[in-house]
Amino acid sequence: MVTRILPAVADADAARSLTALLSQLPDSEPAPPAGDSTTLLNTLAALAAESVGDLPEVVLVHERVGPLPALELIREVALRFPAVGVVLVTTDTTPGLYSAAMDAGARGVVGLPLSYDELVTRVGAAAQWAAGVRRHLATGPDTPGGPGGTVVAVTGAKGGVGTTVLAVQLALAARASGRTTALADLDLQAGDVASYLDVQFRRSVADLAGIRDLSPRVLQDAVFTHSTGLSLLLAPAEGERAEEVDDRAARQITNVLRARHEVVVVDCGTHLTGANAAAIELADIALLVTTPDVVAVRAAKRMIRLWDRLQIRKAEETRTVVNRHSRGAEIQPQLIERIVRTPVARGVVPANFKELQAAVDSGRMQDLDSRGAVRQAMWGLAGELGLVKGAEAGTGGRGRGAGQHADRGSVGLRRRRGGVGKRL
Structure with a gap:
């Protein structure tokens, strides 16, 4: 299965580095990065308006995305688009930050500088989780999918x-x-x-x-x-x-x-x-x-x-x-x-x-x-x-x-x- 990945990162150098590494992942299809939180949310909403199946399996949120703080953005995506696995990309890999990211709704944390092996592991786990949620949504008509009303x-x-x-x-x-x-x-x-x-x-x-x-x-x-x-x-x-x-x-x-x-x-x-x-x-x-x-x-x-x-x-x-x-x-x-x-x-x-x-x-x-x-x-x-x-x-x-x-x-x-x- 091809994993669609949508990165959200404001810094141009960080975006190029992340895109280059994502293009090397097996069975992956990275989308052009969203440059800010508003663009990311609008893009996801437009895709979800068609169907949940059009959403990317994984969203990567860089710690410097802005203007919405990264953890708030993760919470927003998790609430509005529950069929998407969110991964935080950050220099802070302490237990406190990891716990806060999980509380916000992230499915994983990837440390900076980026490691190919770690990125493969976290993206793969988030994609599997997203696939499981979509199967559940497909059999549960009362569960809201996409952006809602x-x-x-x-x-x-x-x-x-x-x-x-x-x-x-x-x-x-x-x-x-x-x-x-x-x-x-x-x-x-x-x-x-x-x-x-x-x-x-x-x-x-x-x-x-x-x-x-x-x-x-x-x-x-x-x-x-x-x-x-x-x-x-x-x-x-x-x-x-x-x-x-x-x-x-x-x-x-x-x-x-x-x-x-x-x-x-x-x-x-x-x-x-x-x-x-x-x-x-x-x-x-x-x-x-x-x-x-x-x-x-x-x-x-x-x-x-x-x-x-x-x-x-x-x-x-x-x-x-x-x-x-x-x-x-x-x-x-x-x-x-x-x-x-x-x-x-x-x-x-x-x-x-x-x-x-x-x-x-x-x-x-x-x-x-x-x-x-x-x-x-x-x-x-x-x-x-x-x-x-x-x-x-x-x-x-x-x-x-x-x-x-x-x-x-x-x-x-x-x-x-x-x-x-x-x-x-």
């Missing part, structure tokens, strides 16, 4: 732009179309998902923070099953407990939710923390919500620049959603796209708080009028993002229609936007 991170450019309302409605749209859906509130100090869905539940995401090996059963104890069928993982009622949820916990929680649901919507709030930064980085779809006013658009621009500086998310990998849009506003989606420098969703959400007020005040966002323009636009956006299936996807046309109106309504923008453009 779609994770959508919803972040607000600033407070009050409608982040949580959009996150809730996207999750409701996905669930109504028949997809198993989880809604996680990672706005850890001020999360309002529970209030919008009239939920009182003592367990929260903070109760999972200290658990190193999070099993689906443990997760289920902290998840509230809503009457709509949504699986809710709520923010802690005590804001000070936000500090308990770090990026490691957020990664683990997001990946376990992903493994059990077809769609996972994460409300990341408006303040960047280690936890929601991890969710934004992991997400298949990252949405940045803004309103068409100078202050919010400036905030959106700052947020995108911050994500780029911290290597959390690139602008082109983020989609801006315009909420409370009106055709007569000076700031139209085309201008926002030029200022923020991200793609803007075709479906915009119209300004109509009267339509929302009763559902917000009663804490029953699931009762939002299906004939209303706001819900139609938000559910249409869910269709645009591919979160719904079957007949429900038809509402996507209405959302796109709103976007088309925005295009026509902005004809006068070129004549009027001079002053606003300068302020932005």
Whole structure:
């Protein structure tokens, strides 16, 4: 059997040395190295989208891969792609590092400088383990294979732009179309998902923070099953407990939710923390919500620049959603796209708080009028993002229609936007 090997190494010299040695291994097929952790995860996700069988049997993670630390990257690969054997390549071969690598999910450790015999042994053992897992997955239909469901991170450019309302409605749209859906509130100090869905539940995401090996059963104890069928993982009622949820916990929680649901919507709030930064980085779809006013658009621009500086998310990998849009506003989606420098969703959400007020005040966002323009636009956006299936996807046309109106309504923008453009 040919063993497919995907190395992940940032240093060019180390990559050449590793590739040269891998090419000498018997019955092996090394792939071009992934230069960073993001490239590695994206490559594996693309392969797994076809089938588990398209994944490489072995992934070699060099200790200097970056920007994600090597052990965190190993944990990420092991959680998202359980049919891949991961081997750490490192100069530190002490028992402590070996133990930490095994805890993270590695199937072996290879010391630097590289030894042909050791590499053959470790790669062979990891490949055999991967083959055994794949045989098990082939006979166990309930065991999740590949990357699991779609994770959508919803972040607000600033407070009050409608982040949580959009996150809730996207999750409701996905669930109504028949997809198993989880809604996680990672706005850890001020999360309002529970209030919008009239939920009182003592367990929260903070109760999972200290658990190193999070099993689906443990997760289920902290998840509230809503009457709509949504699986809710709520923010802690005590804001000070936000500090308990770090990026490691957020990664683990997001990946376990992903493994059990077809769609996972994460409300990341408006303040960047280690936890929601991890969710934004992991997400298949990252949405940045803004309103068409100078202050919010400036905030959106700052947020995108911050994500780029911290290597959390690139602008082109983020989609801006315009909420409370009106055709007569000076700031139209085309201008926002030029200022923020991200793609803007075709479906915009119209300004109509009267339509929302009763559902917000009663804490029953699931009762939002299906004939209303706001819900139609938000559910249409869910269709645009591919979160719904079957007949429900038809509402996507209405959302796109709103976007088309925005295009026509902005004809006068070129004549009027001079002053606003300068302020932005």
